[in-house]
Amino acid sequence: GAVVSQHPSWVICKSGTSVKIECRSLDFQATTMFWYRQFPKQSLMLMATSNEGSKATYEQGVEKDKFLINHASLTLSTLTVTSAHPEDSSFYICSAILPGRTEAFFGQGTRLTVV
């Protein structure tokens, strides 16, 4: 099946620093990727839709200046958490739609811990 890879799998950073998370579609081109966040014992929450070559679309309540999304190529979308704070600690996961298909394939996720 289609493969979506995220990097890093986990990261620990100091409060106030920025962290970049990469999401790659390894064997297909993805014009659209999605970024989710999941807090412990809660469901996945869609943060934003990443569109190749254009600005990302953010869900209500998600700060676009804090969570910078760049989708510079058809196989890579990046999420940068700027000026991270402990409350940003969470599990971030991306997904991509296979062209011509309806199901989404998810990356393995990135666990971010801000200390």
Next chain:
Amino acid sequence: SQELEQSPQSLIVQEGKNLTINCTSSKTLYGLYWYKQKYGEGLIFLMMLQKGGEEKSHEKITAKLDEKKQQSSLHITASQPSHAGIYLCGADGSGGYQKVTFGIGTKLQVIP
């Protein structure tokens, strides 16, 4: 906005037993997705249902979507420890995937 309720939220079964997880939507669905997740790991796509009354099976897992397209059930036959994890249903209310809403998930434990 689209709301999904999953039940039960937690389930412990003996290996070999059958089980059912339900997912109910507050609105008619364009599509209903079932995923499996081990917490802290990625999601594994299981099935997608789009037509009222549709039923799909994969190995020992069967998912159904009711005629009104507001309720889905996931049934596992002869459960195994490998079935353990969190099962999430996701609802597509718009037809473009962009606004998929997920349920809170059902945590399944299978006791050998």
